[in-house]
Amino acid sequence: MLTVMDALPAGLTDCEPKEVPEVLSGPTLIHLPGQADSPIFVSILLHGNEITGLLAMQRILKYYRNRELPRSLSLFVGNVRAAGAGKRMLPGQPDYNRIWSSGTTPEHDMTREILERMRRVNPVACIDIHNNTGRNPMYTVVARRERAHLSLASRFSKKVVYATNPDTTCSAAFSELCPAVAVESGLPGEPEGIDAVVRYVSAGLELPDPIHHVEFDIDLFHTVAVVKVAPSRTCGPVGEDVDLELDPTIERHNFKEIPPGTRLGWVRTNDPGLIEVQQYEPATSESWLQIQDGELTVARTVMPAMLTSDPDIIKWDCLCYLMERLQ
Numbered sequence: 001m002l003t004v005m006d007a008l009p010a011g012l013t014d015c016e017p018k019e020v021p022e023v024l025s026g027p028t029l030i031h032l033p034g035q036a037d038s039p040i041f042v043s044i045l046l047h048g049n050e051i052t053g054l055l056a057m058q059r060i061l062k063y064y065r066n067r068e069l070p071r072s073l074s075l076f077v078g079n080v081r082a083a084g085a086g087k088r089m090l091p092g093q094p095d096y097n098r099i100w101s102s103g104t105t106p107e108h109d110m111t112r113e114i115l116e117r118m119r120r121v122n123p124v125a126c127i128d129i130h131n132n133t134g135r136n137p138m139y140t141v142v143a144r145r146e147r148a149h150l151s152l153a154s155r156f157s158k159k160v161v162y163a164t165n166p167d168t169t170c171s172a173a174f175s176e177l178c179p180a181v182a183v184e185s186g187l188p189g190e191p192e193g194i195d196a197v198v199r200y201v202s203a204g205l206e207l208p209d210p211i212h213h214v215e216f217d218i219d220l221f222h223t224v225a226v227v228k229v230a231p232s233r234t235c236g237p238v239g240e241d242v243d244l245e246l247d248p249t250i251e252r253h254n255f256k257e258i259p260p261g262t263r264l265g266w267v268r269t270n271d272p273g274l275i276e277v278q279q280y281e282p283a284t285s286e287s288w289l290q291i292q293d294g295e296l297t298v299a300r301t302v303m304p305a306m307l308t309s310d311p312d313i314i315k316w317d318c319l320c321y322l323m324e325r326l327q
């Protein structure tokens with residue numbers, strides 16, 4: 001299902017996100033030569049509605065239309081069909097950022113082929129560009145705490161999340177080959193996010209070979225748990241007939257340490273299995289969340305990320321991740 005090209009297909013730099021399927025027939029890996037041989041791998045549209053990566057790369061590629069790239073670029077355009085529909089993914093498709101480990105689907109075969117091809121050309125870095133669905137600051141996610149990975153991350157934002165789960169993401173797989181980050185560039189299509197990604201990838205293309213890793217000053221967080229709503233249960237805004245009514249202002253808690261007792265929503269069911277907290281660390285005796293007097297609150301000081309009030313995202317992914325600061 002993978003198409004490999006060694007030139008930019010006509011129309012890619014000018015199309016609207018929903019027109020990508022008119023330019024590409026499906027997932028496509030495009031190798032573009034530059035002065036420095038070892039490429040930067042950039043991945044966009046793994047989630048079809050997360051358009052900032054495409055809009056930023058269009059701007060960069062237009063700039064370099066009649067100029068030589070300072071460094072080779074391997075651009076992967078992921079879920080083309082979902083981009084055409086403006087959706088994260090289509091019914092029946094796997095999540096394209098959960099297919100980068102061993103598996104038996106055609107999508108797993110595709111990611112295995114990409115990793116094999118990229119291994120042969122010695123990438124200097126992997127930048128996988130995403131958007132958030134809720135209000136979050138811009139940040140990066142790394143799967144390794146080594147200096148090169150943190151240095152690469154620090155060039156985008158001071159906020160860096162160290163997450164070893166899920167381990168089926170693009171950036172986690174590339175961490176075996178080179179410094180790798182997932183970039184979370186705010187809400188889809190926001191101008192500040194596009195500007196930040198253009199600056200980041202442009203600077204990456206101009207890094208010397210071999211890359212020297214700068215001193216960095218970062219705030220490093222570690223994801224300790226993911227919070228899900230039981231698939232059999234419903235959630236939504238206050239006033240709807242759902243099992244969990246979400247506080248409309250919860251997204252403001254993202255990347256803030258919130259104290260015990262902070263309310264996330266109101267519970268309208270007696271099901272003790274309403275909320276599923278999957279811990280990544282060996283389980284501690286303390287719990288993270290509690291349900292008391294019909295309210296869902298946090299039980300101890302914690303920092304949420306990707307906390308969302310969007311019922312679809314909660315169903316597909318999660319209510320939020322919980323993080324702790326790492327020294």
Ligand SMILES: [Zn+2]
Nearest residue numbers: 047050130131
């Ligand atoms: Zn994404």
